Amino acid sequence: MDPSSNSVYFSLEELKDLESAYESGGMEKVVILIQEKLNKLKSAELHIAVTGESGAGKSTFINAMRGLRSIDEGAAKIGITETTMVPTQYKHPSFPEVCFWDLPGVGTTTFPVKDYLREMKFQQYDFFIIISRGRFTENYAKLAQEIKTLGKHFYFVRSQIDNDLRALEIEGRNAERKTELTKIRNACVGCLREAGISQPTVFLISSFQVNEFDFSALWATLINNVDNMKKDIFLKSLPNIALEIVEWKRDQLKKRLWMLATVSGTVRAEGVSGAEGTEAVSGAMAGDLACDLRKLITAIEEMCTCLGLDDASLQRLANVARKPVEVLKAEVKTPLTGEINNECMKTMLQCSNFKASVDMELPINLVQIIASIFQTVSSAGITYKLLSNALTELVKNAKNVVKAAFGTD
Structure with missing residues (x-):
């Protein structure tokens, strides 16, 4: 399933509010509502708890989820002994609203299960990753049952799969890789069923090979089980280790283009009197356009x-792929990743062309409302086309970077 396929920013009630606002107050009221939604998207936070037994690789997993190595600034501390003594927060380096929490190992003398469930304050987290480097024990089942009582999602991750396969090679057991992975998965599932988890799903991963094994499947599952607002920020935070992740991001970004176009390009030049950040631009369509160039520039920078x-x-x-960063930068051939000033943006607007019946990829229940807006306000349509073209160009470059990083065809 496409992780971005079911994401709708507006509820049915909010859509009715949009329609009522347009009918009663025109574009001014519509823009206010849409800007409020964009602000909520920016302020939303996602808190992910990573738990399991001591030494399972929790800290390494958190670093992998944020695209960091243990030697990088801000990386979670890694050690052969228990290094996490209190819940420790690690924010994503580019999207700090996505927070990973490294919880102390469960079942140790310091944190026995009966105290662990109370002291970790499980209610504050959106969902849980339960990590094991071997068989899942009774401690994991107790954790899962406690999380379930809170109405939260939990996911079982079997870590260090690369070490398991390497050990088989050293022993000269040249078994077929897929067969060995199936054995490991079945053993984990069997242990969890014996411990009382009826239909467990186990993801096999290596935190040092994020483009291998079940990492993409894990990300897809996580995204499909968070609400729409948090799905948006989590998708943005994923490292581009596969072409499908770039496509997920593209599809998600498309869903907000109409909002960005509406708030940045819905005022005709003749109705503007010195509005900050808004300038008249000679367009290809009849009359002049008034667009908030600053908002358009910010939107493109955020897409980058x-x-x-x-x-x-x-x-x-580059660090994850073990490639010189210059190799990846060489694949970025668009000027949109550089400094974009007002004059550059004006040129792009003048080159934009728009027809309301074309390229409007909107949820079906939005089409009538927004199509009316875009047909009425020429600036909205042109800015939509500009942002759509920019997204297409940036996605093309992002895919080329992934191919260079991992040799993906």
Whole structure:
């Protein structure tokens, strides 16, 4: 399933509010409601708890989820002994609203299960990753049952799969890889069923090979089980380790283009009197356009970061792929990742062309409302087309970077 397929930013009630606002107050009221939704998207937070027994690889997993190595600034501390003594928060380096919590190992003398469930304050987390490096024990089942009583989702991850396969090679047991992975998965599932988990799903991963094994399947499952607002921010935070992740991000970003176009390009130039950040632009359509160039520039910059085309993201991906960052940067051939000023944006607007019946990829219950807006306000349509073209160009570059990083065809 496409992790972005079911994401709708507006509830049915909010859609009715949009329609009523347009009928009673025109675009001014509509823009206010849409801007409020965009602000909520920016302020939403996601808190992910990573738990399990001591030494299972929780800290390494958190680093992998954020595209970091243990030697990078801000990385979770890794050690052969228990290094996490209190719940420790690690924010994503580019999207700090996505927070991972490294919880102390469960079942140790310091944190026996009966105290662990109370002291970790499980209610504050959105969902839980339960990690094991071997068989899942009774402690894991107790954790899962406690999480279930809170109405939260939990996911079982079997870590260090690369070490298991390497050990088989050293022993000269040249068994077929898929067969061995199936054996490991079945053993984990069997233990969890014996411990009282009726239909467990186990993801096999290596935190040092995030483009292998079940990492993509894990991400897809996590995204499909969070609400729409948090789905949006979690998708943005994923490292681009596969082409499908870039496609998920593209589809998610498409869903907000009409909102960005509406708030940045729905005022005709003749109705503007010195509005801050808003300038008249000669367009290809009749009359002049009034667009908030600052908002358009910010929108493109945010798309660049989401698609991993900023310098920091490229460096993190190069580290994961073990490639010189220059190799990845060489695949970024669009000027949109550089500094975009007002004059550059005006040129892009003048080159934009828009027809309301074309390229409007909207939920069916939005089409009538927004199509009416875009047909009435020429600036909204042109800015939509500009952002759509920019997204297409950025996605193309992001895919080229993934191919260079991992040799993906």
